[in-house]
Amino acid sequence: MNKKHIITIAGKLGSGKSSTAKRVSEMLDYKHLSTGDFFRAIADKRGVSLVDLNKMAETDLSLDKEVDDRNIEIGKMENVVLDSRLGFHFIPDSFKVFLDLDPIVAAKRILEDKKNNINRHKEVSGSFDTEENILKSISERLILEKNRYKELYGIDDNTSPEHFDLVINTGEIPLEEVCKKIINEYDSWLNN
Numbered sequence: 001m002n003k004k005h006i007i008t009i010a011g012k013l014g015s016g017k018s019s020t021a022k023r024v025s026e027m028l029d030y031k032h033l034s035t036g037d038f039f040r041a042i043a044d045k046r047g048v049s050l051v052d053l054n055k056m057a058e059t060d061l062s063l064d065k066e067v068d069d070r071n072i073e074i075g076k077m078e079n080v081v082l083d084s085r086l087g088f089h090f091i092p093d094s095f096k097v098f099l100d101l102d103p104i105v106a107a108k109r110i111l112e113d114k115k116n117n118i119n120r121h122k123e124v125s126g127s128f129d130t131e132e133n134i135l136k137s138i139s140e141r142l143i144l145e146k147n148r149y150k151e152l153y154g155i156d157d158n159t160s161p162e163h164f165d166l167v168i169n170t171g172e173i174p175l176e177e178v179c180k181k182i183i184n185e186y187d188s189w190l191n192n
Contacts, residue, residue, distance in 0.1 A: 004094050005030075005078045007186055008087025011099030012159065013105025014113075015140045016170045016178065020099060021083035023179045028081070034083040042066070043082050051137055054144040064152060085145065086124040088163045089153060095186045098164040099178070105171050126175055165189055 057063040071090035088096040120136035
C-alpha cells in the first residue's frame with residue numbers, strides 16, 4: 001500500500017475532531033480540511049439543522065455524493081489533515097485516526113463549545129440548549145449516519161476500531177497530548 005501524507009481524523013460527536021485536526025495540521029504545517037464544515041455549510045445554505053440534513057440525505061443521494069466526491073479529490077492531495085467521518089473509507093492510504101468519547105462527556109463538551117462558538121451548533125429544528133437534548137441529537141444523528149453508511153457503502157459500523165490505525169479516547173487526555181500522540185504514531189506509520 002502506498003502511504004499518503006494525509007491524516008484522516010474521524011470520531012464521535014464532541015470528541016474533539018475539529019480541534020484536533022486543526023492543531024495537528026498547524027503542528028505539521030499541513031492544510032486542514034473538514035467535511036463537517038462542508039456539510040454544515042450545505043445545511044446552512046438550505047436553512048436546516050444537521051439532523052434534518054442527515055434525514056434529507058436518506059432520500060437525496062446527491063448530498064452524500066457531493067461530500068464523497070470532495071473526499072476523493074482531497075485524497076489526491078498531499079500534506080493534508082482531514083476531519084471526516086468517512087475519510088478512512090475514501091482515502092484508504094491515509095493514516096486513519098479515530099477519536100472516541102463517552103456520549104455524556106461529549107454532551108457536556110458540546111454544550112460548553114456552543115457557549116463559545118454559537119454558529120457551530122446552530123440548530124434550526126431541535127435544540128442544543130441542554131445536555132439531555134444534545135444526547136438525543138447525538139444518538140439520532142449517529143443512527144441516521146450508520147444506517148446510511150451501511151446502505152451506501154456497506155460499512156457496518158463507521159466507528160469500529162478495525163477501520164483505523166490509531167484509536168484514542170479523548171475523555172481524559174488534553175488536546176496537545178492527543179495531537180502529539182497522533183503525530184508520533186503518524187511518523188512511525190510513514191517510516192514502516
